[in-house]
Amino acid sequence: MNDVKCECGHVNPHGTVLCEACGKVLDEQEKNKKELLDMRYEGSARRSQTYNKTIIDKIWNFFSSVKVGVWIIIVILVASTLGTILPQEMYINLPADVYYEQEYGWFGKLYYQLGLHDLYGSWWYLLLIAMLGTSLVICSLDRVVPLYKALKAQRVTRHEGFLKRQRVFGINDNVDESDLNAIKKHLKERRYHVREENGDLLAEKGRFSRWGPYVNHIGLIIFLFGGMLRFIPGFYVNENLWVKEGETAVVPETSEQFYLQNNQFILQHYDKDKDKTFEKAIEEAGEVVKNYQSNVVLYKRVSDNLPGEKPKLEKVKEYKVRVNHPLTFEGYSVFQSSYRSELKAMTFFLTNKTTNQSFGELKIDLEDPQAKYDLGNGYSVEILNYFPDFEFNKDGEPTTKSRVPNNPAFVFKMVTPDIPKGETSFVAIKQTIEPFGDNQFKMAFKGIDTKNVSGFTVRKDSSLWAIILGGIIFMIGVIQGAYWNHRRIWVQNKNGQVWIAAHTNKNWYGIKKEIETILTDTKLDIPDDQLQLENSDKGGV
Amino acid sequence: MKKRRLVMRTIILLVLGAAVAYSLYSNLTKDNKQKVAIGDKAPDFVLVDMQGNKHRLSDYRGQGVFLNFWGTWCPPCKKEMPYINNQYLQYKDKGVQVLSIDIQEPKLAVNQFAERYKLDFPIMIDTDKEVMNVYGIDPLPATFLIDKNGDVVKYHTGEMTENMIKDFMEKIKP
Numbered sequence: 001m002n003d004v005k006c007e008c009g010h011v012n013p014h015g016t017v018l019c020e021a022c023g024k025v026l027d028e029q030e031k032n033k034k035e036l037l038d039m040r041y042e043g044s045a046r047r048s049q050t051y052n053k054t055i056i057d058k059i060w061n062f063f064s065s066v067k068v069g070v071w072i073i074i075v076i077l078v079a080s081t082l083g084t085i086l087p088q089e090m091y092i093n094l095p096a097d098v099y100y101e102q103e104y105g106w107f108g109k110l111y112y113q114l115g116l117h118d119l120y121g122s123w124w125y126l127l128l129i130a131m132l133g134t135s136l137v138i139c140s141l142d143r144v145v146p147l148y149k150a151l152k153a154q155r156v157t158r159h160e161g162f163l164k165r166q167r168v169f170g171i172n173d174n175v176d177e178s179d180l181n182a183i184k185k186h187l188k189e190r191r192y193h194v195r196e197e198n199g200d201l202l203a204e205k206g207r208f209s210r211w212g213p214y215v216n217h218i219g220l221i222i223f224l225f226g227g228m229l230r231f232i233p234g235f236y237v238n239e240n241l242w243v244k245e246g247e248t249a250v251v252p253e254t255s256e257q258f259y260l261q262n263n264q265f266i267l268q269h270y271d272k273d274k275d276k277t278f279e280k281a282i283e284e285a286g287e288v289v290k291n292y293q294s295n296v297v298l299y300k301r302v303s304d305n306l307p308g309e310k311p312k313l314e315k316v317k318e319y320k321v322r323v324n325h326p327l328t329f330e331g332y333s334v335f336q337s338s339y340r341s342e343l344k345a346m347t348f349f350l351t352n353k354t355t356n357q358s359f360g361e362l363k364i365d366l367e368d369p370q371a372k373y374d375l376g377n378g379y380s381v382e383i384l385n386y387f388p389d390f391e392f393n394k395d396g397e398p399t400t401k402s403r404v405p406n407n408p409a410f411v412f413k414m415v416t417p418d419i420p421k422g423e424t425s426f427v428a429i430k431q432t433i434e435p436f437g438d439n440q441f442k443m444a445f446k447g448i449d450t451k452n453v454s455g456f457t458v459r460k461d462s463s464l465w466a467i468i469l470g471g472i473i474f475m476i477g478v479i480q481g482a483y484w485n486h487r488r489i490w491v492q493n494k495n496g497q498v499w500i501a502a503h504t505n506k507n508w509y510g511i512k513k514e515i516e517t518i519l520t521d522t523k524l525d526i527p528d529d530q531l532q533l534e535n536s537d538k539g540g541v
Numbered sequence: 542m543k544k545r546r547l548v549m550r551t552i553i554l555l556v557l558g559a560a561v562a563y564s565l566y567s568n569l570t571k572d573n574k575q576k577v578a579i580g581d582k583a584p585d586f587v588l589v590d591m592q593g594n595k596h597r598l599s600d601y602r603g604q605g606v607f608l609n610f611w612g613t614w615c616p617p618c619k620k621e622m623p624y625i626n627n628q629y630l631q632y633k634d635k636g637v638q639v640l641s642i643d644i645q646e647p648k649l650a651v652n653q654f655a656e657r658y659k660l661d662f663p664i665m666i667d668t669d670k671e672v673m674n675v676y677g678i679d680p681l682p683a684t685f686l687i688d689k690n691g692d693v694v695k696y697h698t699g700e701m702t703e704n705m706i707k708d709f710m711e712k713i714k715p
Contacts, residue, residue: 127565134561368648
């Protein structure tokens with residue numbers, strides 16, 4: 001693999017198509033020497049295309065191909081689309097193996113079996129994204145380095161063959177010195193950077209727009225890196241936290257450092273009479289919620305206690321958490337996201353069934369019921385059994401499904417002066433069973449107390465800076481590449497004539513118009529657009 | 542020149558590969574990551590049992606600890622509790638302690654349960670789910686076997702037979 005020395009004296013890396021310095025065509029394989037030059041990457045030696053020796057080179061060359069890159073993007077697009085056909089696992093509230101078949105039949109089952117229910121977290125999707133990242137890095141590196149070198153090495157004086165085969169090209173005989181000075185002046189007025197060598201001119205502007213795509217790729221890579229940061233423990237937190245009114249709970253993923261006390265949950269509706277403007281809308285829609293709010297106090301643990309021991313807490317701040325107004329501290333945000341109502345206490349009267357006379361009432365705290373409630377005068381009630389979430393199990397025995405008081409049931413023993421050894425009664429909501437025959441007394445249901453439980457989402461995202469930075473750099477790259485053009489105009493003395501050639505990476509109309517302005521007040525001819533000539537020839541005009 | 546190119550490419554590919562490998566690894570392990578893994582020191586805690594006695598895990602250094610998390614409502618817990626009690630009686634003089642932690646239930650429910658199944662070992666209630674969180678328990682029942690040095694030897698979820706419990710006790714006998 002030898003470097004190639006051009007006749008102008010510049011040494012080019014192996015694989016160079018156009019000499020970096022003078023633009024002479026080096027790669028003689030180009031068949032039609034009359035055709036316009038392919039100016040992509042300045043005809044520099046993209047290294048992937050030249051070295052293909054070791055396994056490392058082979059991997060490198062695979063990812064360096066834009067074709068491969070485009071295919072990766074297409075595959076990711078198709079895969080991402082598949083994930084939107086049915087809801088993903090995180091949005092369903094049944095076990096995945098049940099849900100998909102139950103809701104969508106055989107298709108759902110297949111969807112689940114193929115693992116599409118957790119598509120965006122699957123190893124192969126991640127691998128695709130990783131391949132895209134690799135492709136971005138290698139494609140960019142392989143192109144930006146040679147391009148930078150070629151643009152840096154270019155000389156003012158260019159090879160005849162290079163000039164002739166530019167798209168915009170023209171020849172003028174008999175040119176005055178004053179015309180050349182006028183051109184130079186006009187070029188500078190148009191903010192061209194003009195270099196001069198032996199009477200030859202190279203005017204150039206907007207070179208930095210060539211870096212746009214690469215800046216854009218750097219942005220994308222930082223963006224992907226930000227996504228990767230979320231895998232580091234502690235970088236990304238997204239947890240649910242339920243706190244009952246009046247209770248204090250530890251905030252998850254804070255190493256037991258922060259505690260949240262929920263003083264009150266508030267649910268407000270729009271009032272038809274107060275909000276007259278919305279009267280009609282409210283009538284149509286019924287109840288419309290105006291505000292979900294939890295009044296909370298944030299505490300920080302100051303003691304060095306063990307789990308299970310009562311921690312010493314120090315108040316940090318009070319806050320009213322509302323939708324879109326999270327409580328924030330040390331990178332964490334606590335959002336109001338849900339609420340539910342829970343039974344808190346049930347009240348009963350001990351009543352004589354025949355006379356309907358009451359012998360006192362008892363209020364049972366469903367989270368901490370007492371074993372015995374003494375009502376005085378020889379009347380008392382014992383709880384023999386408590387089922388917070390009552391159901392009959394397979395064997396027909398009363399049992400509880402969970403520890404949450406969703407459907408409380410009790411086995412009471414009612415002790416009265418009339419029946420000192422007591423009567424047993426099973427009491428559930430809207431249901432009373434007297435296992436040992438007709439009782440004289442009963443537990444008459446009086447009422448329930450409920451309490452609200454606020455549902456919060458605790459979120460922390462330390463990768464956000466990388467994602468924002470990546471996004472900004474991405475946009476800078478887009479703007480850089482989109483709103484500026486890299487334009488070059490060569491005005492050179494060849495064989496006693498003045499040759500004008502021009503190249504731009506886009507917007508040919510713009511550069512042609514600009515050349516017209518530059519050549520006004522001179523006797524020089526406007527150069528031709530050779531591509532247009534060619535096409536009109538073919539068109540038979 | 543050629544060598545430098547190869548070295549550069551190798552380094553870049555290695556860095557990219559490492560990043561990918563890390564992401565894949567942490568993504569695949571995030572679901573079954575155990576907060577307290579085998580070989581770790583068992584996190585210390587203090588809880589008060591139904592009789593009012595304080596139990597601090599680290600006070601049981603030198604003995605094996607059979608640490609069981611349960612609830613009165615969980616059907617497998619009901620089955621295995623009597624077995625645990627039998628084995629507790631067998632092994633309590635051989636240096637194995639049973640500590641059983643109920644998750645956030647009323648005292649009444651726990652007391653009635655203990656009476657019905659005649660449980661002799663210390664039962665504590667984790668009122669604020671703090672110990673449960675530290676040990677990352679889900680679902681119930683869950684059992685940690687802790688050896689005489691305070692290291693976690695085994696973690697088991699789901700119902701246990703009496704033979705399994707006996708084997709477990711044997712495992713942590715000092």
